[in-house]
Amino acid sequence: xxxxxxxxxxxxxxxxxxxxxxxxxxxxxxxxxxxxxxxxxxxxxxxxxxxxxxxxxxxxxxxxxxxxxxxxxxxxxxxxxxxxxxxxxxxxxxxxxxxxxxxxxxxxx
Amino acid sequence: xxxxxxxxxxxxxxxxxxxxxxxxxxxxxxxxxxxxxxxxxxxxxxxxxxxxxxxxxxxxxxxxxxxxxxxxxxxxxxxxxxxxxxxxxxxxxxxxxxxxxxxxxxxxxxxxxx
Numbered sequence: 138x139x140x141x142x143x144x145x146x147x148x149x150x151x152x153x154x155x156x157x158x159x160x161x162x163x164x165x166x167x168x169x170x171x172x173x174x175x176x177x178x179x180x181x182x183x184x185x186x187x188x189x190x191x192x193x194x195x196x197x198x199x200x201x202x203x204x205x206x207x208x209x210x211x212x213x214x215x216x217x218x219x220x221x222x223x224x225x226x227x228x229x230x231x232x233x234x235x236x237x238x239x240x241x242x243x244x245x246x
Numbered sequence: 247x248x249x250x251x252x253x254x255x256x257x258x259x260x261x262x263x264x265x266x267x268x269x270x271x272x273x274x275x276x277x278x279x280x281x282x283x284x285x286x287x288x289x290x291x292x293x294x295x296x297x298x299x300x301x302x303x304x305x306x307x308x309x310x311x312x313x314x315x316x317x318x319x320x321x322x323x324x325x326x327x328x329x330x331x332x333x334x335x336x337x338x339x340x341x342x343x344x345x346x347x348x349x350x351x352x353x354x355x356x357x358x359x360x
Contacts, residue, residue, distance in 0.1 A: 141288075143288075168346045169346055171348060171349075173351075178353040178354065179249075179250070179337070179351035179352055179353045179354065180289070180337075180351045181351070182348045182349070182350065185347075185348050225288050225289070227288075227289075229346050233279075233291050233294055233302055233304075233305075234279070234291065234349070235291065236281075236288035236289045236290070236291075237288050238286070238287050238288045239287075239288050
């Protein structure tokens, strides 16, 4: 059975800290892995990863995929209170996206 | 439109009533997805359309759930004889091409069954 597991489930950090979020997967016919940020409403797209070892960056956020070990990490450096959200990982396998349960990040001032 | 639009934002219904949730995807987006998100969980796939064709409905939890997209744009998710366990946020997402592209989500409909 396909599964996507995110860790940790939640964490609390101080502004300025760096956080690393993990997404492990077992999916038939892997095609891509996506990261989303969900605040109170719609998940918003962050990154799409299809190849191992190629880091994607957007400002203070970056992500990388390891297709051999079947995981991805999302890094947030110099965190700000606006980074507080649930971060979702979704993996595209055979025909549809499967989401993990998410990691809730709380950044305190 | 500029983004995916869902209505209503909130829906309260009594157990046993039928409800209809609407999704208006981004103009020109071929693919449309429905998800169910329970509190503290990630979105769970319900069904997928490519234009007007429903290509995958394997995530619909029972035959009380029905989705359609008759003209390949607006979609409606209908739940018949609602039960308390149907209470959740229902998210709609669309993407430009076929399945393996980033999905753009609406704000969801929060359904509460009393």
